[in-house]
Amino acid sequence: MTKIYTYTQPVDADIVDAFCVLQKGFTDQFVFYDKSRKARFMGLGRCIALPSLREVEYVVQGETEQPPILFSFNRFDAENPKPADELLASFPRLHLMLPEVVLIENEQGRFLQVNSLGPVYAGRVARFSRHIAEAKPRTRITIPFELERDSREAWGEAVGAGLAAISEGRVDKVVLSRRQKLTAAHPFSSKDLLVNLIDGPARGTVLLYRYGDVFFCGCTPELLVRKDGASVESMCLAGTTAAGADEAEREQLASELLRDGKNLQEHAYVVDFIREVFRRNCHDVAIPDHPGILALQHVQHLYTPASAQVLEGKTLMGLMGELHPTPALSGAPVGEALMLIRQIEAYNRGFFGGAAGYIDGDGNGEFTVALRTGVFDGEIGWVYAGCGIVEGSVADDEYDEIDMKLKTILSAFDGGEDGR
Numbered sequence: 139m140t141k142i143y144t145y146t147q148p149v150d151a152d153i154v155d156a157f158c159v160l161q162k163g164f165t166d167q168f169v170f171y172d173k174s175r176k177a178r179f180m181g182l183g184r185c186i187a188l189p190s191l192r193e194v195e196y197v198v199q200g201e202t203e204q205p206p207i208l209f210s211f212n213r214f215d216a217e218n219p220k221p222a223d224e225l226l227a228s229f230p231r232l233h234l235m236l237p238e239v240v241l242i243e244n245e246q247g248r249f250l251q252v253n254s255l256g257p258v259y260a261g262r263v264a265r266f267s268r269h270i271a272e273a274k275p276r277t278r279i280t281i282p283f284e285l286e287r288d289s290r291e292a293w294g295e296a297v298g299a300g301l302a303a304i305s306e307g308r309v310d311k312v313v314l315s316r317r318q319k320l321t322a323a324h325p326f327s328s329k330d331l332l333v334n335l336i337d338g339p340a341r342g343t344v345l346l347y348r349y350g351d352v353f354f355c356g357c358t359p360e361l362l363v364r365k366d367g368a369s370v371e372s373m374c375l376a377g378t379t380a381a382g383a384d385e386a387e388r389e390q391l392a393s394e395l396l397r398d399g400k401n402l403q404e405h406a407y408v409v410d411f412i413r414e415v416f417r418r419n420c421h422d423v424a425i426p427d428h429p430g431i432l433a434l435q436h437v438q439h440l441y442t443p444a445s446a447q448v449l450e451g452k453t454l455m456g457l458m459g460e461l462h463p464t465p466a467l468s469g470a471p472v473g474e475a476l477m478l479i480r481q482i483e484a485y486n487r488g489f490f491g492g493a494a495g496y497i498d499g500d501g502n503g504e505f506t507v508a509l510r511t512g513v514f515d516g517e518i519g520w521v522y523a524g525c526g527i528v529e530g531s532v533a534d535d536e537y538d539e540i541d542m543k544l545k546t547i548l549s550a551f552d553g554g555e556d557g558r
């Protein structure tokens with residue numbers, strides 16, 4: 139048993155401003171920041187890595203009873219023998235990470251949490267508090283960059299290989315991705331991208347995992363699983379169209395998407411898969427028969443929410459393991475699709491499409507699917523996005539769909555000076 143001491147006290151500060159001032163002192167950083175709900179956790183510093191919550195016992199200290207917050211970033215296909223891109227390869231393979239300091243904003247308020255393997259003394263927390271009290275409102279900057287286009291021809295070949303596997307009956311759907319390299323004129327920091335994603339128009343959950351100089355970040359719309367006591371939720375997200383130039387066009391495109399057979403089929407594989415996992419692990423499963431629309435800044439998706447009550451003894455980590463990867467990121471059937479992705483894609487996805495989230499010391503928490511993300515160091519970065527290929531998919535259209543999805547992570551370079 140590892141004993142953790144967790145000292146929490148309220149803070150009267152914007153946690154993003156507080157993070158910006160504290161982060162200078164820490165190379166290891168972890169962020170899970172839901173823009174629409176108060177589920178916001180910003181971790182700093184290397185404290186301890188744990189294989190599972192079962193090994194942990196925590197002692198609550200301080201004015202507020204809050205369990206410790208641990209972060210978990212998992213690769214899309216941890217067993218893929220293909221070497222990861224050099225930037226991604228520098229991350230350790232850790233399961234649960236408990237940072238030294240966590241800034242929290244939840245339904246109970248805003249807090250500063252300090253974790254340690256020995257008792258935390260009040261003076262240490264007070265020092266962080268004083269530092270936070272000096273935090274100035276953050277500013278945004280635009281970071282100019284150039285993208286190296288990946289070839290449409292190579293993509294055409296990849297899609298061709300996917301379509302061949304579909305017509306041979308090996309898979310019904312396979313999700314293929316593209317990556318692009320970007321180079322900025324000047325080195326940029328994780329803080330700059332983080333602030334632009336949090337304050338910019340992208341909807342969803344902002345993620346950051348920085349280890350040393352290298353960082354992985356993005357803003358994902360896709361919830362994999364959320365657990366709060368016995369209540370669990372997930373989300374089926376697959377099937378995509380453009381956002382539209384104005385509200386009328388958005389509605390027009392949304393109503394076309396809701397009637398598009400190919401997209402509905404892509405979506406149905408995800409619904410069937412999540413329903414099956416929920417039926418095995420939960421009761422009172424509620425999943426609507428027909429999808430709705432999730433309208434985002436750069437695209438819109440077919441969307442079906444899923445909720446249930448989890449069986450006693452089932453854990454968040456267990457559910458995450460069973461749900462990931464869903465056919466939204468792999469294909470159907472999942473195992474065959476994963477094997478095909480290993481064969482077709484020239485690179486290892488690393489954390490792109492992986493399960494990224496947090497868990498508290500009581501076993502509640504949530505995981506997202508790490509979409510609309512990239513990995514960065516200094517002035518270079520790799521950004522990733524993918525799309526579902528089914529019978530009838532046209533390579534050029536899918537290439538354009540991926541370009542639309544890439545706009546979300548690229549918006550991290552936009553300081554918003556044009557008023558957006």
Ligand SMILES: C=C(O[C@@H]1C=C(C(=O)O)C=C[C@H]1O)C(=O)O
Nearest residue numbers: 375376377378466523524525526
């Ligand atoms: C693979 C991505 O997105 C996934 C694929 C989608 C699709 O194929 O329509 C839609 C939403 C996501 O589940 C991505 O954003 O990179």
